[in-house]
Each structure stands twice: as C-alpha cells, then as structure tokens.
Amino acid sequence: MSQIVRKVADGSAGRSPDQVIVEEPLEIRLDGTRVTTTMRTPGHDYELAVGFCLTEGLLAGAPVQTVRYCATGSAVDTAFNVVTVETGGRAPEPAPRLTTTTSSCGWCGTDQVDDVAARLTALTGDRPAFAPELLASMPERVAPHQELFAATGGVHAAAAFDESGAVVLVREDIGRHNAVDKVVGRLLLDGRVPASGLGLFVSGRTSFEIMQKAWAAGFGTVVAVSAPSSLAVEAARRAGIALAGFARPGRVNLYTEP
Numbered sequence: 001m002s003q004i005v006r007k008v009a010d011g012s013a014g015r016s017p018d019q020v021i022v023e024e025p026l027e028i029r030l031d032g033t034r035v036t037t038t039m040r041t042p043g044h045d046y047e048l049a050v051g052f053c054l055t056e057g058l059l060a061g062a063p064v065q066t067v068r069y070c071a072t073g074s075a076v077d078t079a080f081n082v083v084t085v086e087t088g089g090r091a092p093e094p095a096p097r098l099t100t101t102t103s104s105c106g107w108c109g110t111d112q113v114d115d116v117a118a119r120l121t122a123l124t125g126d127r128p129a130f131a132p133e134l135l136a137s138m139p140e141r142v143a144p145h146q147e148l149f150a151a152t153g154g155v156h157a158a159a160a161f162d163e164s165g166a167v168v169l170v171r172e173d174i175g176r177h178n179a180v181d182k183v184v185g186r187l188l189l190d191g192r193v194p195a196s197g198l199g200l201f202v203s204g205r206t207s208f209e210i211m212q213k214a215w216a217a218g219f220g221t222v223v224a225v226s227a228p229s230s231l232a233v234e235a236a237r238r239a240g241i242a243l244a245g246f247a248r249p250g251r252v253n254l255y256t257e258p
Contacts, residue, residue, distance in 0.1 A: 146172060
C-alpha cells in the first residue's frame with residue numbers, strides 16, 4: 001500500500017510515496033467453529049488457514065476436504081477476511097480461541113513443551129544432514145524471493161529448501177508464525193507433509209512457537225537469521241530437530257545436532 005511520507009536525509013526533506021505492508025485480521029474457522037483471528041498480510045489465506053489448523057493440532061490427522069472464504073455468505077461481505085477449513089466433521093470439535101493472535105504471538109513455559117511433546121512424537125528415520133556451510137548460505141538463497149520485503153522492509157519470510165539448498169517454496173507475512181503456516185499449509189495441500197526431506201528457513205528469531213510448527217510439519221532442520229529462545233532449543237532437542245541460528249555468509253551457530 002502506498003503512503004505519502006516526509007523523508008528526511010542529509011539535512012534535506014521532501015515528500016514522496018513509500019510502500020507499507022498491509023495488515024488485516026483473518027478469522028479462521030474449522031468445520032464452522034472459529035478457532036482464531038490472526039493479524040496477517042493478505043495473500044495465500046487458504047494456506048495460512050490450513051497450516052494453522054495443522055500446526056496447532058486441530059486436524060488430528062483428519063484430511064482437509066475443502067477450503068473457502070466465509071461459508072455463511074458472500075466473501076465480499078466479510079472483505080475476504082474469513083476462511084473456513086472443512087474436514088466433514090472428521091477433525092475433533094475445536095475449542096474456540098477468542099483472543100486475537102498478533103503478528104508476534106508466541107507461547108511460553110515448559111508446560112507448553114510438554115503439551116506439544118505429548119501430541120507429537122520425536123522425529124526419526126532418514127533425513128538430510130544439511131552441511132553448516134549450506135545452512136549459512138540460506139539467507140542469501142532466500143533473499144531474491146522476498147519481494148514484499150524488498151518493497152516494504154516490513155515482513156518476515158519462511159522458506160522450505162531441499163538437500164541441495166534449492167529454495168522450494170517461500171511465503172512472506174507480517175507475522176513470522178503466519179509465514180511458516182503459509183509454507184506448511186501449501187506443503188500439506190500438495191501432499192508433502194511430513195516434510196522430512198526438507199529444511200525450514202525463517203527470517204527472524206526462532207521462538208518456541210516456530211519450533212512447534214516445524215515439529216508438527218515434520219521438518220528435520222530449522223535455520224534462522226537470528227537467535228533461538230531457550231524453549232525453542234529445548235523443543236528442538238525433544239523433537240530431534242537440528243536447529244541453527246545467526247546464519248550469515250560463512251558462519252552459523254548450531255544449537256542442536258541430532
């Protein structure tokens with residue numbers, strides 16, 4: 001979205017247009033029940049809704065039958081800000097989440113790690129062992145695909161990449177967790193979950209919530225531009241996920257190496 005701003009630089013000032021990222025609420029429903037309202041960047045809304053339902057454990061293995069805007073009337077009437085995921089009643093009846101999920105939401109506390117560990121088993125089986133040099137290069141590999149960031153500087157990116165380091169899928173959003181859900185949702189709709197053969201890149205820090213989502217989707221490796229939290233490291237250890245942070249050209253920190 002274009003905004004007229006006064007730009008001040010080197011002692012001079014002038015007005016000119018500047019691009020700012022759009023942020024709007026999205027209400028997500030599962031089989032007719034509202035499960036959350038999240039603040040997101042519009043675009044890839046179906047993927048976001050499906051990814052959220054998977055990573056929050058709401059599907060419980062039930063297949064997604066349809067995804068659509070609204071479901072109770074015209075999508076225009078709700079400004080394309082309501083998405084319904086339908087499993088035909090196969091998913092457990094969800095408990096409504098009445099509060100709004102912001103662009104920086106996260107969980108806290110070891111109780112949440114225990115809850116997720118009770119729902120998800122540690123990852124096992126053959127998975128790619130990504131070389132540290134490849135993990136360090138992921139920010140540069142993903143950067144050319146970050147079109148919204150290049151235009152606004154106001155969004156995060158999440159990306160799936162394969163064993164060669166090739167970028168398979170990139171999604172951007174004002175919220176880190178939303179960007180991850182969009183990637184996970186696309187992979188689920190394409191029949192590529194669990195994503196055991198892929199790594200997950202995130203452009204910011206790695207919170208526990210990001211690790212929870214990676215664990216639910218079956219990623220065996222997570223690499224981030226910034227730091228992980230203590231709970232993220234604990235979750236990675238319990239999940240059997242390789243966790244890397246502070247990825248920069250030529251260097252990276254490895255926090256877990258299953």
